[in-house]
Amino acid sequence: MIRLPSGAPNMKLRFQVRELATGSLVEAGVDHVRIAISGCATVTGDLNADRVVDAADIAALLNAWT
Numbered sequence: 001m002i003r004l005p006s007g008a009p010n011m012k013l014r015f016q017v018r019e020l021a022t023g024s025l026v027e028a029g030v031d032h033v034r035i036a037i038s039g040c041a042t043v044t045g046d047l048n049a050d051r052v053v054d055a056a057d058i059a060a061l062l063n064a065w066t
């Protein structure tokens with residue numbers, strides 16, 4: 001697993017194959033590569049974590065106001 005820096009807008013994945021000795025035959029294959037995104041971006045002001053800032057967040061704020 002490779003962790004990318006947060007906020008990275010792009011990603012490049014490169015596989016590199018090279019000879020270990022002259023005259024050798026290099027063959028390579030890439031199989032079963034899986035890219036997954038885990039976690040989620042936070043939305044500023046989203047107090048109830050439904051990824052939308054709306055009246056429910058204001059209500060949550062007012063209900064927490066003591």
Ligand SMILES: [Ca+2]
Binds near residue numbers: 045049050053056057
């Ligand atoms: Ca919300």
